[in-house]
Amino acid sequence: MTRHGLIIGKFLPLHLGHRHLIETALxxxxxxxxxxFGRSAEPIPLAVRQAWLAELFPAVQVxxxxxxxxxxxxxxxxxKHWIDATLAAFDSLDGRRPDVVFSSEEYGAELARRLGAxxxxxxxxxxxxxxxxxxxxxxxxxxxxxxxxxxxxxxxKRVAVVGAESTGKSTLCAHLADHFDTTWVPEYGREYCEVRxxxxxxxxxxxxxxAARQLAGEDAAAREAxxxxxxxxxALATGIWHERYLHARHAEVEAMIRPYDLYLVTTPDVPWVxxxxxxxxxxxxxxxxxxxxxxxxxxxxxxxxxxxxxDRDAAAIAAVxxxxxxxxxxxxxxxxxxxxxxxx
Numbered sequence: 001m002t003r004h005g006l007i008i009g010k011f012l013p014l015h016l017g018h019r020h021l022i023e024t025a026l027x028x029x030x031x032x033x034x035x036x037f038g039r040s041a042e043p044i045p046l047a048v049r050q051a052w053l054a055e056l057f058p059a060v061q062v063x064x065x066x067x068x069x070x071x072x073x074x075x076x077x078x079x080k081h082w083i084d085a086t087l088a089a090f091d092s093l094d095g096r097r098p099d100v101v102f103s104s105e106e107y108g109a110e111l112a113r114r115l116g117a118x119x120x121x122x123x124x125x126x127x128x129x130x131x132x133x134x135x136x137x138x139x140x141x142x143x144x145x146x147x148x149x150x151x152x153x154x155x156x157k158r159v160a161v162v163g164a165e166s167t168g169k170s171t172l173c174a175h176l177a178d179h180f181d182t183t184w185v186p187e188y189g190r191e192y193c194e195v196r197x198x199x200x201x202x203x204x205x206x207x208x209x210x211a212a213r214q215l216a217g218e219d220a221a222a223r224e225a226x227x228x229x230x231x232x233x234x235a236l237a238t239g240i241w242h243e244r245y246l247h248a249r250h251a252e253v254e255a256m257i258r259p260y261d262l263y264l265v266t267t268p269d270v271p272w273v274x275x276x277x278x279x280x281x282x283x284x285x286x287x288x289x290x291x292x293x294x295x296x297x298x299x300x301x302x303x304x305x306x307x308x309x310x311d312r313d314a315a316a317i318a319a320v321x322x323x324x325x326x327x328x329x330x331x332x333x334x335x336x337x338x339x340x341x342x343x344x
Contacts, residue, residue, distance in 0.1 A: 005029035006098035014052045016146040017129035024122045025102040035089045036064035052150050063089040073107050083114050140328050141227040149223035157228040157323050162237045163266030164287035173232040175313050183221040184230035188213045202245045208252045211238040240290050262323050263302035264316050265291050
């Protein structure tokens with residue numbers, strides 16, 4: 001008979017201590033199930049944590065669900081609730097009971113006893129990986145080294161640089177990425193235009209492709225970021241370009257608009273440079289006004305980046321530093337949750 005292991009955890013967030021526990025369990029049992037219970041007040045949705053586990057540990061079965069029942073290790077009735085809930089989660093598989101409980105918590109041995117299973121305690125004193133979820137939530141950047149790429153992508157602050165043509169967006173993005181030693185996402189629309197050219201009339205489908213590719217690049221870059229990912233444009237900007245060329249907004253592009261921790265809007269008080277792919281020298285003031293109107297309407301956090309090139313770099317760096325200095329509130333952007341409120 002195979003040996004079936006159990007881990008119960010919140011993974012709020014998943015970190016290298018959890019990785020050590022899971023990898024240790026995988027070496028000591030033939031089959032491993034993680035039971036993950038979420039609570040409605042938690043800052044990271046259950047589905048996000050399930051996705052992390054599924055991606056990083058594909059050999060592990062993950063079951064569970066939402067349960068706001070109290071936790072009190074001195075109350076037998078509460079223990080009964082959680083034992084019943086755990087067994088019900090196993091029933092959603094093949095009904096087999098765990099043979100061994102792996103845990104890095106003091107309650108692990110009692111949980112195993114009540115389940116009629118063996119207990120194996122792994123790194124109870126947190127000497128192998130000295131970290132906890134509460135420490136990470138208080139200071140994600142300070143614990144970046146204990147987070148896997150999909151978890152880093154969740155916590156990474158996202159800064160979108162938008163503005164009219166020839167206002168230094170791409171140069172500013174590169175400078176910010178260099179200053180903060182992090183990743184940045186080039187403007188896919190420019191790459192698209194280098195192949196397409198500007199002669200043919202634009203279609204709505206093209207803007208949808210551009211927005212989707214831009215966001216995919218952003219999500220990939222966020223996994224490799226160091227605290228912040230710098231985004232050269234976003235779906236909001238793509239929507240405004242659709243408006244400029246086709247005189248209307250595009251519902252599919254609008255649906256891709258995400259909240260960001262900060263927008264930097266580069267203003268057109270710098271010389272126009274014709275590089276062969278630009279055609280809106282006369283529209284720069286209109287474009288800037290549209291960005292400000294849309295950001296105000298959405299309650300987005302933004303700063304206007306004006307003045308000389310050196311002034312722009314200094315102002316943008318200071319703005320990003322303010323964002324990075326803020327305590328993580330649980331409201332940082334993530335792809336699964338789009339309904340965020342303004343955070344100032």
